[in-house]
Amino acid sequence: MIKELIYSYAKIFAGLVIFAVAFTCFFLPYQLVTGGVSGISAFIYYTTGFHASYSYFIINFLLMMVGLYTLGWRFCLRTLIATVVATFLIEIIQQHFMTVVGPDGQEHLRRIIGDQRFMAAVIGGMLEGAGLSMVFLAGGSTGGTDIIVLTVNKYRDMSLGHIMLCIDVFIVGLSWFIYHDMETLVTCYIALFISINAVDYVVNSARQSVQFTIISDKWEEIAQGVSDKANRGVTILNGEGWYSKEKRNVLLIMAKKQESRIIFQLIRFIDPKAFVTMSNVEGVFGEGFDKIKKG
Secondary structure (H helix, E strand, O other), X not given: OHHHHHHHHHHHHHHHHHHHHHHHHHHOOOOOOOOHHHHHHHHXXXXXXXXXXXXXXXXXXXXXXXXHHHOOHHHHHHHHHHHHHHHHHHHHHHHHHHEEEOOOOOEEEOOOOOOOHHHHHHHHHHHHXXXXXXXXXXXXXXXXXXXXXXXXXXXXXOOHHHHHHHHHHHHHHOOHHHHOOHHHHHHHHHHHHHHHHHHHHHHHHXXXXXXXXXXXXXXXXXXXXXXXXXXXXXXXXXXXXXXXXXXXXXXXXXXXXXXXXXXXXXXXXXXXXXXXXXEEEOOOEOOOOXXXXXX
């Protein structure tokens, strides 16, 4: 239990580092506005100079009160920790690594890849999506509109990326009223599109499940091995060969895709001659997998 908790928080921290790097190194210096609270914080920073990390924390704290009611105190505890860590990382990176003093004596953020704004949007979107995915999969949240996204996803079986899209498209669209520049607006939407698709790709890949159908003379040993080593249930079906008329037991196993390697190793060790099929499944709901939600 403790080991799993440590691993979970380590995964959240790694995701937050990636998210903070994307925001402070590729979005802020190039005046790219993305969705969520980070996008709102960017608005405030560009128009007033108020530290993005401060506004990020204040807005998150207010939204966290909503999350406390809808998602519970355990989720909010992780969110609070993640918000504090993200705020700290953004402030440290922005002030100590990205801020430089120009010839005019004014502070500004360095552009680490020159004036390649489009490339900054691509890299930033990929990093942000990867970072958010790691946090989501570990059961955490970067706060802000993530709380709204996860609240809706808790009661409706909707894609995380699609919910984010509805909220973030509106936030990014507000950048038009600040810049009045179509190129900037389109570049921001490109960064948003990349980030959202990265979230969906990583999250859906991690949740992907597979179905095994196994025919073997040593079906009992395989079933016991899968139960003990892979910690997955096994369903035994009664089968009969059409040509031989021989009655055989067929094992049906549902597992996460990352668990397939363990199951294949067990089968190869117990019965290398076993007949095995593996197929991807669109979704698996129930004990040990995703919960059934309202459509």
